[in-house]
Amino acid sequence: MTDRNRDQSLGWRRRDMLALGLLAGSGTLVGRNGQSIAQTKPATAPAKPRGQVVAGISQEPTVFNPLMPGSEVDQGVWWQIFSPLWYIDPMGRFVPDLAREVPSVSNGGLSADGLTWKIRLRSDAKWHDGTPFTAEDVKYTLELINTPGFRVRNRIGHNLVRDIVIVAPDEIHWRMESAYSPYLSILALTFMVPRHVLAKAEDPNTATFNNRPIGTGPFRWGERVAGDHLLLHAIGSYHGTGPHLERVVFKYIPDLTALYTQFRTGQVDYLGIGGIPAHFAREAEGLKGRRISRSPTPFVEHIALNLEFAPFADKAVREALYLAMDKQARIDGIYYGLPVATESFLPRESWAFEPGLPVHKHDPARANALLDAAGWVRGANGIREKGGVRLSFANSTTTGNPGREQSQQLLQQDWLAIGAEMKISNMPAAVIWGDFWQKSKFESVAVGSNFMIGNDPDVTPRFSSKAIPARQGAGLNTYQYQNAEIDRLLALGASQFDQQERKATYSRIQRLIREDLILLPVYQSVMAEGLKDGLNGFAPNINCSSNCWNMRDWFWAA
Amino acid sequence: MSAFLLRRFGQAVLLLLIVSMIGFAILHLAPGGPMSQFAAGGEMSQEDLDRIAEQLGLNRPLPVQYAEWLWRMLSGDWGRSYRDGQPVTAIIGSHVGATLQLMATSTLLAMLIGAWIGIVGAIRRYSLFDSLATVGAMVALSIPTFWFGLVVIYVFSVWLGWLPSGNRYTIGDGSLINQIHHMIGPVMVLALVSTAVWSRYMRSSMLEVVNQDYIRTARAKGLSQRSILIRHALRNALLPMITITGLHVPTLLSGALVTETVFTWPGMGRLFLDSISYRDYPVVMGILMFSAVLVLIGSLAADLLYGAADPRIARSG
Numbered sequence: 001m002t003d004r005n006r007d008q009s010l011g012w013r014r015r016d017m018l019a020l021g022l023l024a025g026s027g028t029l030v031g032r033n034g035q036s037i038a039q040t041k042p043a044t045a046p047a048k049p050r051g052q053v054v055a056g057i058s059q060e061p062t063v064f065n066p067l068m069p070g071s072e073v074d075q076g077v078w079w080q081i082f083s084p085l086w087y088i089d090p091m092g093r094f095v096p097d098l099a100r101e102v103p104s105v106s107n108g109g110l111s112a113d114g115l116t117w118k119i120r121l122r123s124d125a126k127w128h129d130g131t132p133f134t135a136e137d138v139k140y141t142l143e144l145i146n147t148p149g150f151r152v153r154n155r156i157g158h159n160l161v162r163d164i165v166i167v168a169p170d171e172i173h174w175r176m177e178s179a180y181s182p183y184l185s186i187l188a189l190t191f192m193v194p195r196h197v198l199a200k201a202e203d204p205n206t207a208t209f210n211n212r213p214i215g216t217g218p219f220r221w222g223e224r225v226a227g228d229h230l231l232l233h234a235i236g237s238y239h240g241t242g243p244h245l246e247r248v249v250f251k252y253i254p255d256l257t258a259l260y261t262q263f264r265t266g267q268v269d270y271l272g273i274g275g276i277p278a279h280f281a282r283e284a285e286g287l288k289g290r291r292i293s294r295s296p297t298p299f300v301e302h303i304a305l306n307l308e309f310a311p312f313a314d315k316a317v318r319e320a321l322y323l324a325m326d327k328q329a330r331i332d333g334i335y336y337g338l339p340v341a342t343e344s345f346l347p348r349e350s351w352a353f354e355p356g357l358p359v360h361k362h363d364p365a366r367a368n369a370l371l372d373a374a375g376w377v378r379g380a381n382g383i384r385e386k387g388g389v390r391l392s393f394a395n396s397t398t399t400g401n402p403g404r405e406q407s408q409q410l411l412q413q414d415w416l417a418i419g420a421e422m423k424i425s426n427m428p429a430a431v432i433w434g435d436f437w438q439k440s441k442f443e444s445v446a447v448g449s450n451f452m453i454g455n456d457p458d459v460t461p462r463f464s465s466k467a468i469p470a471r472q473g474a475g476l477n478t479y480q481y482q483n484a485e486i487d488r489l490l491a492l493g494a495s496q497f498d499q500q501e502r503k504a505t506y507s508r509i510q511r512l513i514r515e516d517l518i519l520l521p522v523y524q525s526v527m528a529e530g531l532k533d534g535l536n537g538f539a540p541n542i543n544c545s546s547n548c549w550n551m552r553d554w555f556w557a558a
Numbered sequence: 559m560s561a562f563l564l565r566r567f568g569q570a571v572l573l574l575l576i577v578s579m580i581g582f583a584i585l586h587l588a589p590g591g592p593m594s595q596f597a598a599g600g601e602m603s604q605e606d607l608d609r610i611a612e613q614l615g616l617n618r619p620l621p622v623q624y625a626e627w628l629w630r631m632l633s634g635d636w637g638r639s640y641r642d643g644q645p646v647t648a649i650i651g652s653h654v655g656a657t658l659q660l661m662a663t664s665t666l667l668a669m670l671i672g673a674w675i676g677i678v679g680a681i682r683r684y685s686l687f688d689s690l691a692t693v694g695a696m697v698a699l700s701i702p703t704f705w706f707g708l709v710v711i712y713v714f715s716v717w718l719g720w721l722p723s724g725n726r727y728t729i730g731d732g733s734l735i736n737q738i739h740h741m742i743g744p745v746m747v748l749a750l751v752s753t754a755v756w757s758r759y760m761r762s763s764m765l766e767v768v769n770q771d772y773i774r775t776a777r778a779k780g781l782s783q784r785s786i787l788i789r790h791a792l793r794n795a796l797l798p799m800i801t802i803t804g805l806h807v808p809t810l811l812s813g814a815l816v817t818e819t820v821f822t823w824p825g826m827g828r829l830f831l832d833s834i835s836y837r838d839y840p841v842v843m844g845i846l847m848f849s850a851v852l853v854l855i856g857s858l859a860a861d862l863l864y865g866a867a868d869p870r871i872a873r874s875g
Contacts, residue, residue: 060832062641064642205613205643206643211642211644226642226652226824227828227829228726251725253822254819254828254832255820255822258723264716267724267728429590430590430591430835432594433597434591434593
């Protein structure tokens with residue numbers, strides 16, 4: 001092994017990883033010590049499911065009804081037990097799952113105005129109890145989502161569905177209240193639930209199903225030992241390809257060091273959903289019999305600014321803070337070069353990503369000049385003031401996140417150098433993500449967010465002036481951003497069905513957000529995931545909520 | 559006897575009520591709440607969040623919430639977890655076995671080894687063995703548990719590869735041998751500190767007894783050293799240990815937070831920590847009440863056993 005090889009391995013880009021994932025079946029692996037190893041003998045999936053994979057995770061999966069509010073860890077489990085109508089592959093393409101084809105204007109599944117949807121379903125899919133999957137299940141799922149008392153994760157898009165008609169057991173039609181192109185993406189992350197089980201429950205919020213689910217996915221429920229693990233068994237009659245593993249175990253190991261140690265000692269076969277801590281990533285790449293995937297995530301780390309907080313209402317302040325921020329020092333010094341600096345709220349892998357945004361430059365001199373020109377003068381203690389308002393603010397994040405806490409200290413120094421005082425005020429997750437965040441009670445927050453809906457760039461809930469929870473009570477625009485042009489573009493983008501036209505719209509949105517700097521983008525998160533050598537089929541997919549999305553394709557080399 | 563039990567029962571009920579009120583108030587007055595787990599995903603609207611808060615009864619006044627919780631508790635319904643909707647009793651039940659397995663083994667081991675070290679140390683006071691035992695106990699008591707746990711994992715799992723680095727058993731192999739193999743590491747860590755504690759208790763208790771007049775009398779009667787030790791000294795020295803054992807009962811079931819976390823042991827300590835982080839009020843209150851009951855049972859059992867072991871002790875007080 002040479003240093004050059006090691007450096008090359010660290011430079012794996014997403015398309016390389018995708019290629020590896022797609023080629024996994026033919027045996028291309030990222031080997032130990034960062035080397036790319038082409039196996040001498042192509043690995044082929046076994047004829048019958050064989051062996052088990054222990055997936056180590058640092059959060060416990062606890063929500064098993066896929067329509068209810070769940071974390072990425074829960075979603076990793078949902079992909080095994082349930083199926084959507086279609087999903088999005090690593091290349092961003094829609095692939096039919098329970099549907100026979102993905103509806104489009106060209107195949108007649110979508111009307112030209114985007115209002116009528118006609119879905120043809122597979123007739124060979126079955127629930128794990130042997131009951132056939134039909135259009136009744138799709139209708140029930142959509143209706144349950146829109147049932148007022150049901151504790152649903154999200155109604156965005158679903159609330160536009162009207163007049164559902166079952167044409168045949170394998171065909172269902174509905175009308176949309178208004179054209180909404182992101183719905184295709186939303187449905188790619190909407191798992192179908194069984195009507196014949198859930199409709200019998202007195203209250204779907206507390207149904208037995210929620211702790212012993214039945215789906216149409218490649219694995220069926222085995223056992224759950226609360227606080228320890230979840231065991232799933234392969235289904236013999238799965239409607240798709242695979243599964244090739246006999247069992248999948250989601251092993252809950254809350255301590256990240258203990259999780260990594262178990263990966264080192266071989267008790268964990270796959271360490272994902274959260275990944276290997278950055279400070280262990282380089283060491284992990286040298287482990288014998290292990291390989292590391294640097295998998296991009298859709299999460300964009302940024303400093304969220306509350307625009308109703310007086311100093312941040314001044315655009316010169318936002319620009320100056322951004323110029324004074326030494327991004328690369330954080331990426332290299334704290335995260336060991338793992339994340340990728342970004343200017344957009346969208347990940348690079350999104351079809352709508354705008355690569356031509358102005359590139360950030362660490363320039364404290366220009367930041368100082370901007371503030372001077374805007375009338376922010378330094379007071380006796382070096383902190384700037386304007387009209388009696390001090391350039392002093394609090395920055396908050398979740399306590400116990402060492403990376404973010406160290407980043408805050410760097411930011412504090414960066415910003416103090418231009419006369420801006422940042423006070424660190426961190427809180428436990430249970431505090432910060434409640435009313436403090438949701439009702440915009442913060443001044444600034446260091447946070448990582450996935451702005452996309454599925455793989456769709458629609459950011460209406462994030463940036464629309466009608467989505468400010470502190471004002472209207474519905475939405476995620478905690479920045480309290482209001483821009484009439486953005487509102488217009490968001491409405492336009494959500495009603496367009498041609499991808500090129502949409503790309504132009506979202507490009508403009510990204511430019512406006514970058515220009516207004518309502519959030520200070522830092523980097524796109526990249527996760528170091530670990531796998532044992534010989535485990536094939538892993539394919540990181542930014543378009544799904546979890547890189548466990550295709551465990552049905554995973555298998556051990558013979 | 560029955561009057562004593564009745565009085566202790568009355569005291570216990572009052573104590574439990576006070577504990578529940580204080581626990582409930584502290585838990586609910588702490589910043590944040592269970593709604594943040596729903597809000598953190600960033601997908602739910604405020605309207606949906608408000609609806610969930612209403613369904614969970616979180617928007618009612620605190621005294622009303624407490625009264626409702628108490629009433630349900632008294633009628634046998636400990637509530638359901640906000641995280642997975644499982645009954646609290648089932649959740650506690652699924653964790654308590656793991657904790658008992660770990661704690662009982664390590665405590666038993668620590669008691670046996672600790673008692674032996676303490677007895678030998680007391681009999682051979684200021685000998686080399688006693689000095690080594692004293693220094694060893696001080697060192698063991700000073701070592702942070704998490705650090706020692708990590709050292710054990712590094713040496714025996716990562717370096718030597720003799721022991722698994724965590725978990726209660728290998729999934730798919732729940733055999734006794736496999737479980738014992740997984741227990742060695744955490745038991746070693748827990749037993750180290752406990753052995754030091756028990757040895758110090760035993761040593762001082764034994765020292766107190768061997769200087770008593772009746773031991774001198776026994777020696778004057780010409781009894782053998784062995785007979786004096788077993789029939790007279792040890793039996794009396796064990797009396798204070800009964801109290802300590804009784805007070806130790808709750809820890810057998812309430813878990814060892816640090817060791818369970820380091821060794822990924824799915825016990826009560828980790829459950830408590832997880833539940834606190836998620837502000838899973840029903841589970842936290844359930845664990846609190848469960849632990850409080852254990853403390854009361856433990857101290858009552860100690861009192862009863864003490865009385866039974868030493869008839870001179872009257873239960874009038």
